[in-house]
Amino acid sequence: MKVLSDTTVKRIKEEILPRYPEVTSAILPSLWEVQRELGWVSADAVKDIAEVLNVPAELVFDTLSFYTMFQKRPVGKFHIQVCTNVSCDLLGAMGVVEAFKKQLGVEVGETTQDGMFSLSTVECLGACGEAVVVQINDEYYTGVTPEKVAEILETLKRSA
Amino acid sequence: MKGEWVIFPGIPKKDRKSLNEYLAAGGYEAARKVLTQMGSQDVIEEVKKSGLRGRGGAGFPAGVKWGFVPRDVEGPRYLCCNADEGEPGTFKDREILLHVPHQLIEGMIIASYAIGANKAFVYVRGEFHKEAASLQRAIDEAKEKGFLGENLFGSDFSLDIVVHMGAGAYVCGEETALINSIEGRRGWPRLRPPFPAVKGLYGRPTIVNNVETLASVPFIISRGADEFRKYGTEKSAGTKLFAVSGWVKKPGVYERELGIPLKELLEDVCGGSRDGRPFYFVIPGGISAPPLTADELDVTMDYEALAEKGTMLGSGAVMVFPEGTCPVRVALRAIKFYEHESCGQCTPCREGSGWVARMLEDVEKGQLVGEDLELLADVAQNIFGKTVCPLGDSVALVTLGFLKKFREEFEKHLDAGRCPYAE
Ligand SMILES: Cc1cc2nc3c(=O)[nH]c(=O)nc-3n(C[C@H](O)[C@H](O)[C@H](O)COP(=O)(O)O)c2cc1C
Ligand code: FES
Numbered sequence: 001m002k003v004l005s006d007t008t009v010k011r012i013k014e015e016i017l018p019r020y021p022e023v024t025s026a027i028l029p030s031l032w033e034v035q036r037e038l039g040w041v042s043a044d045a046v047k048d049i050a051e052v053l054n055v056p057a058e059l060v061f062d063t064l065s066f067y068t069m070f071q072k073r074p075v076g077k078f079h080i081q082v083c084t085n086v087s088c089d090l091l092g093a094m095g096v097v098e099a100f101k102k103q104l105g106v107e108v109g110e111t112t113q114d115g116m117f118s119l120s121t122v123e124c125l126g127a128c129g130e131a132v133v134v135q136i137n138d139e140y141y142t143g144v145t146p147e148k149v150a151e152i153l154e155t156l157k158r159s160a
Numbered sequence: 161m162k163g164e165w166v167i168f169p170g171i172p173k174k175d176r177k178s179l180n181e182y183l184a185a186g187g188y189e190a191a192r193k194v195l196t197q198m199g200s201q202d203v204i205e206e207v208k209k210s211g212l213r214g215r216g217g218a219g220f221p222a223g224v225k226w227g228f229v230p231r232d233v234e235g236p237r238y239l240c241c242n243a244d245e246g247e248p249g250t251f252k253d254r255e256i257l258l259h260v261p262h263q264l265i266e267g268m269i270i271a272s273y274a275i276g277a278n279k280a281f282v283y284v285r286g287e288f289h290k291e292a293a294s295l296q297r298a299i300d301e302a303k304e305k306g307f308l309g310e311n312l313f314g315s316d317f318s319l320d321i322v323v324h325m326g327a328g329a330y331v332c333g334e335e336t337a338l339i340n341s342i343e344g345r346r347g348w349p350r351l352r353p354p355f356p357a358v359k360g361l362y363g364r365p366t367i368v369n370n371v372e373t374l375a376s377v378p379f380i381i382s383r384g385a386d387e388f389r390k391y392g393t394e395k396s397a398g399t400k401l402f403a404v405s406g407w408v409k410k411p412g413v414y415e416r417e418l419g420i421p422l423k424e425l426l427e428d429v430c431g432g433s434r435d436g437r438p439f440y441f442v443i444p445g446g447i448s449a450p451p452l453t454a455d456e457l458d459v460t461m462d463y464e465a466l467a468e469k470g471t472m473l474g475s476g477a478v479m480v481f482p483e484g485t486c487p488v489r490v491a492l493r494a495i496k497f498y499e500h501e502s503c504g505q506c507t508p509c510r511e512g513s514g515w516v517a518r519m520l521e522d523v524e525k526g527q528l529v530g531e532d533l534e535l536l537a538d539v540a541q542n543i544f545g546k547t548v549c550p551l552g553d554s555v556a557l558v559t560l561g562f563l564k565k566f567r568e569e570f571e572k573h574l575d576a577g578r579c580p581y582a583e
Pocket of ligand 2: 123125
């Protein structure tokens with residue numbers, strides 16, 4: 001193993017694999033497991049997964065490349081994702097994006113120099129009734145306005 | 161109001177119903193009845209009789225679909241529950257996952273028994289961590305109680321449910337792409353036939369149903385198809401979770417009977433316009449449903465009435481826009497979504513969505529000339545019907561829908577050389 005920990009390997013073998021009738025089905029949950037542990041999925045991690053599952057690395061790469069939620073390079077400790085689809089757009093998502101850009105000093109798609117925050121825009125997060133919706137790591141923040149951005153960032157910094 | 165929280169009484173309080181609370185409200189009695197007293201064909205007949213149609217978007221009758229699973233083949237069959245909730249504007253299935261996960265599990269037990277599946281998957285969109293955790297907890301609770309696992313309710317039927325997380329791809333909500341995604345592959349839709357009911361997951365007979373569809377089944381079994389049919393219309397039976405967002409005072413998820421007048425839903429249920437500004441247009445069934453203009457809002461919310469108006473009920477996601485909204489901007493935002501989400505398999509969709517998006521961008525900036533609107537319509541029209549899955553059709557229908565309903569607004573952009581709505 002190049003980068004996977006023993007715990008992750010064990011979890012893939014003992015918890016993920018037995019759930020499925022066929023081994024390829026374990027690819028997505030294994031990628032999730034690795035991203036949870038390492039924050040992103042490197043080429044070495046892909047090779048490790050292929051080895052644990054005994055499937056071609058090309059197949060794991062192919063699957064990885066298709067899904068947008070897998071990070072193919074390191075991201076900040078907090079990944080801020082603002083929904084800019086129509087219902088959020090109507091209620092001012094672009095203003096929220098601007099506020100994050102200004103206060104973090106980064107453009108969309110960038111990470112702050114201290115590696116703390118990455119900023120992205122994303123498609124509908126499936127919570128449109130509570131627009132504007134922002135996902136930060138696993139958490140949803142709802143009813144976000146530009147005025148609330150400073151407070152959100154403060155709370156995150158304190159929790160870091 | 162008719163049909164108010166009859167099938168989903170556990171949702172409006174917004175707390176999570178534990179197994180004990182669900183049992184106290186009569187939970188798992190339908191599953192017990194099915195497994196101890198009914199044959200699989202009886203279950204399918206009852207669901208057919210109820211008229212329950214798929215709540216994921218296409219509205220296909222659930223019982224009829226279950227009936228397509230061949231009776232005589234040996235070997236495994238699978239049930240897949242579609243919890244991808246990807247259609248922009250839709251946020252109803254997460255209410256079920258968060259608040260009444262046992263109702264979904266019970267529906268899945270019944271459906272699995274009906275089609276002869278001993279293994280079922282729930283495909284949850286990758287962002288829904290909290291929702292997946294709530295469901296997993298319910299699965300564990302049910303297992304502990306013996307409602308999942310071997311010999312359910314003393315029968316010889318066994319069932320195992322696995323939660324499978326997606327990872328950010330709208331197209332994986334399409335049922336054959338979803339199947340590929342459970343198999344661990346890129347989420348490319350498959351050509352049909354063969355249909356999943358005959359050859360789906362791992363090449364085996366497979367039924368894919370939406371969360372809300374499956375969670376409606378326990379009611380039909382315990383209260384009967386006739387009780388279900390007391391709500392809704394002849395062809396659109398039962399109730400529906402409507403997810404209303406945008407310019408209303410009280411956006412949210414509401415269960416009402418199918419056939420409720422749209423105006424009643426917007427005014428009485430959702431409190432009307434946020435600031436009194438009149439509504440300008442409404443998207444009645446998720447972003448892929450063409451818009452209804454202000455003078456078309458006298459419509460009832462059922463499959464037939466909306467189809468008659470050239471749009472659709474879809475997932476029941478209603479998006480409301482006030483006067484002052486630029487329709488070109490909304491169309492552009494919708495098409496950019498499809499461009500981003502096109503899986504790349506079919507050329508007309510992959511290339512066409514990008515072309516249409518760039519032309520709409522030019523319309524927004526007022527940089528096209530009049531005849532180019534014909535070209536825009538032509539490009540959009542040429543995507544229709546030429547792709548493996550209906551994502552490409554949506555690019556065409558949404559573009560043509562906005563162009564037809566708001567032609568004048570498109571032309572105003574071109575005449576002004578800029579967006580007249582921008583301050
Ligand atoms: C591009 C695309 C995305 C879809 N997304 C979803 C979705 O997120 N959830 C869903 O239930 N159905 C979705 N569908 C519909 C499914 O293909 C399928 O019809 C549905 O899951 C069947 O379940 P039902 O009959 O219970 O509605 C989508 C279809 C397409 C073409
Ligand atoms: S449009 Fe933002 S959550 Fe749906």
